[in-house]
Amino acid sequence: MAEYFPADKLFLIAGPCVLESDELNLRVGEALAKLADRIPGGIIYKASFDKANRSNRGAARGPGLDAGLEALDRVRRATGLPVLTDVHTPEQCAPAAKVVDVLQIPAFLCRQTDLLDAAGATGKPVNGRSSDIAVTERGTFFGYGDLVVDMRSFTRLREACEAPVIFDATHSVQKPGQGPDGASGGAREYVPILALSAIAAGAQGLFLETHPDPDCAPSDGPNMLPLSELGALLDRAVDIWARVNR
Numbered sequence: 001m002a003e004y005f006p007a008d009k010l011f012l013i014a015g016p017c018v019l020e021s022d023e024l025n026l027r028v029g030e031a032l033a034k035l036a037d038r039i040p041g042g043i044i045y046k047a048s049f050d051k052a053n054r055s056n057r058g059a060a061r062g063p064g065l066d067a068g069l070e071a072l073d074r075v076r077r078a079t080g081l082p083v084l085t086d087v088h089t090p091e092q093c094a095p096a097a098k099v100v101d102v103l104q105i106p107a108f109l110c111r112q113t114d115l116l117d118a119a120g121a122t123g124k125p126v127n128g129r130s131s132d133i134a135v136t137e138r139g140t141f142f143g144y145g146d147l148v149v150d151m152r153s154f155t156r157l158r159e160a161c162e163a164p165v166i167f168d169a170t171h172s173v174q175k176p177g178q179g180p181d182g183a184s185g186g187a188r189e190y191v192p193i194l195a196l197s198a199i200a201a202g203a204q205g206l207f208l209e210t211h212p213d214p215d216c217a218p219s220d221g222p223n224m225l226p227l228s229e230l231g232a233l234l235d236r237a238v239d240i241w242a243r244v245n246r
Helices: 022-038 065-079 090-097 113-121 153-161 188-201 227-244
Strands: 011-015 043-046 083-086 102-104 133-137 165-168 205-211
Touching: 011 022, 022 043, 022 065, 022 205, 022 227, 043 065, 065 083, 065 090, 090 102, 090 113, 133 153, 153 165, 153 188, 165 188, 188 205, 188 227, 205 227
Parallel strands: 011 043, 011 205, 043 083, 083 102, 133 165, 165 205
Antiparallel strands: none
């Protein structure tokens, strides 16, 4: 797993929330590939083939399993980046593992035993106890509209799980159910400060959803980081990582 989640180097998981057109998917992927040399632990491209946890039943969900995996394979071959996607049912794990490098368990499904068993059985690294698991912190919802990140979590998770700990800096600023028509809102202006704080507190990797035009994205736009701002944030993140781990 150190190939994707090194314990001694800052790494990044990044990409659009959900797969869109090949043009958009590749635009983001090519931008990430150009940044990869600036991140010591490398970059993993992520995107979902299905947003299966919509708060609004009519919201966009993505291209689906078959078309989505084909799209991810095109990104992988065009950019050379490893790719990650989330799975939602046990039946999706095996076909996804044939295409992607890393499987991800959505936060709301992290206690679905059959799904976890099926993901582990593929032999792929899983972002979600073995040597092939990483865990991700994305805050806790207390009921007043914001997710709150306890910076002690990074130390606690590293000690409890003995696995790399990632910080999801974009979902942590989500405002569930506070967008138009019952969709989730977000406060993307807080992404940089939370990301940098998490690294200082011990996070070993970052998860950042990014898009060239978040306000026009079909999913999670309010909490996604504009692609044009990603490079500057990563430079600051690498600097803080080096200072903390000197």
